Amino acid sequence: MNTAVDTELREVGGPGALGGGRQRFLDLLWLLAVTEFKRVYFGTVLGYLWSLIRPLMLFGVLLFVFTQVFRLGSEQVEHYPVMLLLGIVLFTFFQESTTNAVTAVVSQEGVVRKTQFPRLVIPLATVLTCAFNLGLNLVVVLGFVLAFGVAPTWSWLLFPVALAVLFVLTAAVSAALSVLYVRFRDVAIIWLVVAQMLFYMTPILYPVTAFEDSTKEQLLMLNPLAVIFEQVRVWVLHEPQAPTAVEAAGGVAGLIPAAAIFLGACVFAVWTFSREAPRIAEDL
Amino acid sequence: MGASFPRVSAAIQVEDLYKSFRIPTHRVDSLKERVIRPFAARDHRELKALDGISFEIEQGEFFGIVGRNGSGKSTLLKLLASIYRIDSGTIRMAGRMAPFIELGVGFNTDLSARENVVLNGVMMGLTPREARNRLDAVVEFAELGEFVDLKLKNYSSGMLVRLAFSLLLEVDADILLIDEVLAVGDAAFQQKCVDAFHEMKSAGKTIILVTHEMGSVESFCHRAMLIEGGRIAVIGAPDEVSREYLRLNFEAPGPGAGADVTGTRTDATVRLLDTSLVDAEGHRANAAEHGGKLRIRTRIEALRDFAGLEISYLIANAEGIAVSQWRFGVGGDPPPPVKAGERLEIVTAAENLLAPGHYLVHLGINVKVEGGMALEMPGAIDFVVFGVANHHALVALPQETVTTPYEGE
Numbered sequence: 001m002n003t004a005v006d007t008e009l010r011e012v013g014g015p016g017a018l019g020g021g022r023q024r025f026l027d028l029l030w031l032l033a034v035t036e037f038k039r040v041y042f043g044t045v046l047g048y049l050w051s052l053i054r055p056l057m058l059f060g061v062l063l064f065v066f067t068q069v070f071r072l073g074s075e076q077v078e079h080y081p082v083m084l085l086l087g088i089v090l091f092t093f094f095q096e097s098t099t100n101a102v103t104a105v106v107s108q109e110g111v112v113r114k115t116q117f118p119r120l121v122i123p124l125a126t127v128l129t130c131a132f133n134l135g136l137n138l139v140v141v142l143g144f145v146l147a148f149g150v151a152p153t154w155s156w157l158l159f160p161v162a163l164a165v166l167f168v169l170t171a172a173v174s175a176a177l178s179v180l181y182v183r184f185r186d187v188a189i190i191w192l193v194v195a196q197m198l199f200y201m202t203p204i205l206y207p208v209t210a211f212e213d214s215t216k217e218q219l220l221m222l223n224p225l226a227v228i229f230e231q232v233r234v235w236v237l238h239e240p241q242a243p244t245a246v247e248a249a250g251g252v253a254g255l256i257p258a259a260a261i262f263l264g265a266c267v268f269a270v271w272t273f274s275r276e277a278p279r280i281a282e283d284l
Numbered sequence: 285m286g287a288s289f290p291r292v293s294a295a296i297q298v299e300d301l302y303k304s305f306r307i308p309t310h311r312v313d314s315l316k317e318r319v320i321r322p323f324a325a326r327d328h329r330e331l332k333a334l335d336g337i338s339f340e341i342e343q344g345e346f347f348g349i350v351g352r353n354g355s356g357k358s359t360l361l362k363l364l365a366s367i368y369r370i371d372s373g374t375i376r377m378a379g380r381m382a383p384f385i386e387l388g389v390g391f392n393t394d395l396s397a398r399e400n401v402v403l404n405g406v407m408m409g410l411t412p413r414e415a416r417n418r419l420d421a422v423v424e425f426a427e428l429g430e431f432v433d434l435k436l437k438n439y440s441s442g443m444l445v446r447l448a449f450s451l452l453l454e455v456d457a458d459i460l461l462i463d464e465v466l467a468v469g470d471a472a473f474q475q476k477c478v479d480a481f482h483e484m485k486s487a488g489k490t491i492i493l494v495t496h497e498m499g500s501v502e503s504f505c506h507r508a509m510l511i512e513g514g515r516i517a518v519i520g521a522p523d524e525v526s527r528e529y530l531r532l533n534f535e536a537p538g539p540g541a542g543a544d545v546t547g548t549r550t551d552a553t554v555r556l557l558d559t560s561l562v563d564a565e566g567h568r569a570n571a572a573e574h575g576g577k578l579r580i581r582t583r584i585e586a587l588r589d590f591a592g593l594e595i596s597y598l599i600a601n602a603e604g605i606a607v608s609q610w611r612f613g614v615g616g617d618p619p620p621p622v623k624a625g626e627r628l629e630i631v632t633a634a635e636n637l638l639a640p641g642h643y644l645v646h647l648g649i650n651v652k653v654e655g656g657m658a659l660e661m662p663g664a665i666d667f668v669v670f671g672v673a674n675h676h677a678l679v680a681l682p683q684e685t686v687t688t689p690y691e692g693e
Contacts (some may be wrong), residue, residue, distance in 0.1 A: 009376040009377065009378045010376060010377060011376050012364075012375040013366065014366050014368070024406065027406050027411065028406055030412075031402065031403050031406055035395055035403060039394055110390075114390075115383065115390050116383060117390075117407060180315075184314050185313055185314060186314040187315060190315065278369035279369060281367045281368055282369070
């Protein structure tokens with residue numbers, strides 16, 4: 001019991017993206033993500049298996065199509081199955097986080113309208129939950145990587161850098177989508193289509209070199225996700241025939257648009273979220 | 285009570301608070317629409333919810349906020365709780381506040397009580413460690429020890445309310461913001477709430493209670509404030525504020541028939557001055573003991589000369605089931621004539637056979653010979669019956685049992 005009551009008057013800031021102090025923000029973020037993760041993965045009998053089965057099935061189907069039907073994968077890429085699986089698992093993280101985040105703020109309507117709650121926690125907790133999931137899936141991927149005879153190298157240490165960039169991009173997109181959905185309900189449908197497009201605009205099914213055309217490669221490198229995924233392939237699978245992101249983009253200058261899009265997404269997310277956050281409770 | 289409260293330092297300071305809502309005449313809620321018609325007229329009506337409110341609440345004060353629906357009371361509450369953004373003005377606060385706009389609103393029914401208590405504790409400003417340490421105390425007070433790992437979706441509503449309320453007590457904030465919690469739960473739980481409020485009050489917590497029940501304002505609050513039309517109508521002693529609130533609520537809306545927000549309908553025959561449950565000394569009450577007397581007092585003023593005044597009280601329980609109806613002519617049978625301007629006080633008493641619970645009284649006043657309702661007010665009185673009657677029926681009829689040896693075939 002605190003008998004010494006704090007007697008200093010402080011101005012109340014009102015609702016916001018962060019409101020309520022940094023420690024509380026982080027505590028809430030962590031608790032929400034952990035409880036949600038537990039709920040999903042310990043709530044059902046098969047729990048975690050379900051979240052693994054989905055990317056694995058997608059992997060199985062695509063592997064069959066691209067090695068047996070089109071022969072594209074097996075001929076051009078040394079470790080096609082590993083590249084495909086790694087790409088699918090990483091993209092699943094991006095897609096799951098963003099699509100879950102779209103409706104996250106609105107589905108927490110009760111909490112948002114009736115409690116003082118740092119709004120940004122909601123989309124970020126969604127992303128964090130998916131990140132836990134990604135962590136577990138990457139363990140499975142590691143098994144595949146080793147089983148397919150890819151030897152560990154020092155460049156693996158750079159993989160977390162790529163993950164961090166992917167995490168920031170995912171968080172930015174998720175935050176922006178979650179708050180836009182409050183005002184514009186068609187964001188959900190639009191995003192489903194855009195996410196599907198992004199899947200094909202990222203070198204997951206095919207290597208960058210599949211175009212055999214440097215202009216198209218450079219176009220592909222406009223997509224920040226493509227840059228991340230290509231660099232992951234270089235760092236983790238270290239295939240001699242895979243160009244680095246810089247090579248694919250035709251020089252460092254070629255990466256500037258992707259970097260600009262990445263930064264633009266972050267700035268837009270911060271701007272739109274902090275602009276809309278104080279009004280969420282009124283707009284719902 | 286208000287005058288005797290010692291001046292300490294302020295716990296909450298509100299200065300010149302303004303808040304208005306923009307209600308778009310045509311709401312653009314899809315990107316498609318925004319893209320197709322980017323410059324579509326963004327007309328909106330401006331709804332002023334709060335129009336310049338300033339007040340101060342002292343530390344350790346129990347402060348009541350009352351007001352009719354749409355008065356701006358809920359908006360003020362949400363501004364204090366940092367849910368809505370302030371248009372202009374400032375709110376300053378000393379210490380940590382725990383807002384309870386609604387009991388248990390932050391609960392996730394897919395999680396266990398344990399997880400919910402920790403999550404909500406952190407939401408209200410505890411650290412995760414503190415929240416975990418207080419879990420036992422919360423569960424114990426709520427009498428839910430064995431259900432701590434049960435998911436909340438399997439809880440009964442009574443269990444949920446108990447959990448939420450004991451969490452509120454254990455969060456141990458400096459300032460508590462409470463909205464209408466007294467209206468939930470059964471009579472036994474309401475009694476527990478009342479005890480807890482007295483305890484908090486004597487522990488010197490600053491408490492803001494937002495309610496419709498004038499009884500709780502008068503019995504708990506040091507000071508109260510009435511909000512009407514986004515401004516402070518009265519601020520001061522609770523009895524003064526509650527009188528003003530009732531005057532606002534019961535006043536005839538003007539000549540001719542009409543309905544106000546509370547659903548009162550009246551023609552220009554009588555004016556209702558006051559109607560309430562009263563105790564033996566004639567003080568307003570909001571609860572009556574089972575087995576005691578149930579007294580309802582109504583004060584009216586005649587607006588014209590007429591004869592045959594009749595009053596009816598329909599008492600309904602929380603489920604909306606009419607339990608009892610009292611209907612009688614005022615002043616005898618047939619009711620004698622009344623003159624314009626004459627004021628009457630009518631007290632009706634009956635043995636309280638009602639089971640413990642929450643009741644509403646619908647008031648009707650009519651003129652017998654003319655037929656038709658002169659005044660009708662659904663939910664005019666709101667009261668609780670408390671007591672130890674251990675049954676779940678609607679009424680407890682007094683009974684006598686005679687047992688004799690039976691010697692027949």
